[in-house]
Amino acid sequence: MKTPLVQPAQPPAATVSEFIATFAVILVAIAGLLLFDSALATVDTNARKAFAAKEFVTGERLIARGKIEEAVDRLRAASTLDGDNAAYGIALAQATLAGGHPRAAEQMLLPLLERDPADGPANLAMARVLAKEGRNPEATSFYHSAIYGLWPQGAEMRRTEARFELIDLLARENSRKELLAELLPIQDDSTHDVARRKRIANLFVVAGAPTRAVAIYREVLRRDPRDAEAYVGMAEAALSLGDFATARTNLVAAQKLVPTDSSALQARVVLADSVISLDPTQVGLSLPEQVRRSRNLLQMTHLSVRKCLGVQAPQVAAALDSAANALLLSPARAGQAQSIEQNISLAEQLWGLRRSRCAPDRVDGALALIHNRIAQ
C-alpha cells in the first residue's frame, strides 16, 4: 500500500509580538551595521589615501631621477588606491607619456575628463599627450579647455603656462593667425616680468605682428637701455618689418653691450648688411643702382628657385631659365623704371613659386627678408 513517506515540516508561525520583536532586532542590526560599515570604510579610506599619497611621492621622486618605469608602477598603485584623486591619475598619465606610451596615457586621461571635463590639469595633460601624437588640432582644443578650466591651486600661473605651451605648439606649427589670437589676450599681462614681456614680443614676430613686438621692446628698453636681448629682439622685429637699417643699428648696439658673445650677433649684422646692400627698394638709390639691384635680386631668386625646382621638376626649371635669361639679357627697351618693375615683379613671382614648392632654406635668409619687405 502506498503511503505518503515525506511530510515537510512547517516552521512554527511566530506570534505578533515575536514578529515585531524580530523586525526590531533587524532594524537595530541595520543601524548598527551602518555605523560599523561607515567607521570601517572611513578607516579603510584613510589608510588607502595615506598609502596612495606615499606611493605618489615616491613616484614623483622616481620621475625626477629618470626612473620612469618604476615611477609608473608607484603612480599606478597610488591611482588605484585613491581613484578619487585626479592628480594621481594625471601624474600616472604623464609618466606613461614620458615612458613613450601616448595611447595608454590618453586612455588613462579619458575617464578623468569624463568625470570632470573642466579639470584644468587633466585637460593640459591630455593636450600634451595629443601634441606628442601629432594630433595638433585636438591638442589645441584641450589646451583651450585647460586655459579656461578649473585649477586646484595657482590657477592664474597654471593657465598662463598652459597658454604658453599652446603658443609654443602654434609657433612650431607656424599657425600665425592662431598664434596671434593667443598672444593678443596676454600682450599687456605681466608688465613687471621683463623676461615674459620679451618672450611675448618675440612670439609676436613669429606670429607676423612685428609692430606689436617693436612696441614691447621699446617699452623694455625704456626701462633698461642696457638690455642686449631687447636690442636683438628689436632688430629681429625691424628685419621682419623691412626696416633693415634700424635692425642693423640695434644689432650693433647689442654687440656693444655683449662684446664677448658676439659671433651670432655678428652673423645677424652681416645679414643686415647683405639685405641693405641688396634691397632695390631702398630710399635714395639712383636709377641705375636700382636697376642693378633689381637684376641682382632677380638673378638670386632665379638661382634659388632653380636650385630647388631643378631637382623636383627639371622641365619647369629649364623653362624658367630661358625666360629669366631672356629678360636679364635683353636691353631695357621701355626705360629703366619699367625694367626695375619687371625685374622685381618676376622675382616676386619666382619667390612665390619657391615658397609654394620648396622648403625654406637658411642660405636664402637675406633674400627672404627682401621679398618680405617687397611684399609689404
Next chain:
Amino acid sequence: MRAIKIPALPQRVRRAVEDLRRKEDRLSLLLSLVIGALVGLVVVAFILLTGRLTTLTYLSGGSSWQRVLVPIFGSLVAGYLLYKYFPLARGSGIQQTRAALFIHDGRISLRSVVGKFVTTTLTLASGIPLGREGPAVYMGSGMASVIAHKLGLSRLQIRSLVPVGGAAAFAAAFNTPIAAVLFSLQAIVGDLHAPVLGSAVLASATSWVVLHLVLGDNPLFHVPAFHLVSVAELGIYVVLGVVGGLTSVAFVKLLLWLRAAFTRLPRTSLWIQPVAGGLTVGIFAFFVPQVLGVGYDQIERVLNGDVALKAVLILAALKIIASSVSYASGNSGGILGPTLFIGSMVGASVGAVAHLLFPASTAGPGAYALIGMGTAFAGTIRMPLTSVIMMFEITRDYRVIAPLLIANVIAFFISQKLQKEPIYDALAHQDGLHIPTRPGGAQPGIRRVSTAIREAPGSLNPEMTVGEVALLVTDSKFESWPVADELGLVGMVRTRHVAAAQKQGREDMTIERLMQIARRSDGERSVDLPHVHNDQPLSRALARMRDNGHKVLPVVSRANARIMLGVVTLADILEEYGVERADQLDYKDHPDL
C-alpha cells in the same frame, strides 16, 4: 536563536501587523527592502574586513617566507574551524544555497552564515586565491532564510526569500545590480521567469544603494573606455572566445578532478585537507606574489593595459592550479573571483599577441582582458547573458556589448560541448546532492513521484549470493530490487537477472558481481544508481524506466542520493495516470477486445 518577546502591544499595532502578515505582497515588498539593506551592509562589512585584514597581513607585500607560511597557517585554522564548527561553510556557497532552497525548504542556519563569514574572511585574508562573491551569496541567502524563519513565515515564503538575499549579496559584492538579479534567478532558482523576480530586483537595488552610501560610486574595476579599433578586430574576439572557452573547460575539469580526488580521502583528514591549498598557494607565492588573494588589483592593472605577455600567461596558469587546489581541498571561498582573474589574464595574453601582430587594427591588451573576463564567466559558470550584463555594468560602456556577446557565446558553446555538466551541478553531485535544474513549483496538472511513491519491499545486501536472493525475490511482484550496503543504496538488481544466474548454476555469485555484469551488458543504458526524486514529475520516472530498463525505481533524497525514501513502480505510475494495465483489464467492460 530564541524569538524575542515584547510585552503588551497596542491593539492598533497588533491589527496592523496582522494585516501586514496576511497581505503577502506587502510583506514581500517590505522584506525585500529590509533584506536588501541588511545583506548589503553585511557584504560591505565582509568586503572591507577581508581587504583590511589582507592589507595588514601582507603589509608592503610581505617577505618571501611570510607569503609561504601565512596561506598555510590560514588554511590550517580555517580548515579546523570548518571541520569542527562549520561543516556547511566549505567551498563556494552557491550549490549549498541551491541545496538549501530545493532540499531543505530554504532553511539555512545562522550558524552556517556566521561560519561562512568567519572562515571565508580568514581564508581570503591569508591569501588563498578564492573569490568572495559565492560566499557572499550564501551569506545573503542565509540571512534572508534566517529572517524569514524568525518571522514565522511559511515554507513557501522562506523559499522565495532565499534567492532575494542571494541577489542582494551579489549586487553588493560585484556592484552589479542587474547581473545580480539574473545570477540569482539563473544560478540559484534555475528559472529567469521565477515569481521572485520583482523581490530580487528590489533587494538588489536596495543593496546597491547601501553599497554606494557606504563606499561611494566606485566600480569593481576602473576600466578605460572600450573601443573597437576596426571591424576586423571582431575576428580576434572570436579567437578569444575559443581560447576563453577552452581555458574555462580546463579550469573546471581540473577543479572537479581534484575535488573528486579529495573526496576519496578519509573523512578524518577533512580538517587538514585545506592545507594542501595553502601549501600550493604558498609555494607559488614564494616565486610569484601576485598569485596571492583574489587578485582584483592585478586584474585592474591588466585592464588598464599593464601587460607583459609572459607574466600574464604564468599568472593565468598558476591561478588555475592554485585556485583549483584551494577549492578542491575544501577551503571556504568562491570560484567567481578566480574565474574573472583567469579570464582577464587569458584575454590579455590574446590581446597582447594580437596587438603585436596587428598593432594598427587592434586595441590594447586591456580591452581583451575585459572581454576575457566575460568569456571565462560564460564558459565556467555557463551564464553568457549574465556575463554580458555584468561586464556592461562594470564598464558602463555600451560599446563592449557586441564583442562580448560574440566571445561569450563561443566560449559558452565550447564549454557546453566539452564539459557536459555545469560546474555548480557537478560540484553538487560530488557532494551527493541532486538539485533540480529548474524549480518544481506547484504547477497544476503535473503528477509528481511523491503521489506514486510506496515503501520499498526491503533491500538486498551486495554481499548476498544469487542463491540467497533467489529465495527472497522469485515470487515477488517487484521486477527490480534495491541493493544497499551500510552507507545506503548502491543500485538495483533485476529479478530476471537473478533467475537467469540461478538457471546457469551460478548461485554462489554475489549480487554485487551480478550488478556489474548487468551494467556491462546494458552498455550505454547503464547508470550506476538509477533513481528519481520525490519532486520530479512522473513522466521523468517513466522516461528513466525506459532508459534503464527497470520497472521499479528507488526514490532518493536530494540531499543524499544513497538515502532511499521509497520506490516507485511502473504499475503505480500507470494507476496514477488512470491507465489500466492489460493484465488487469476486465474484458467484460471492453467487448471489442
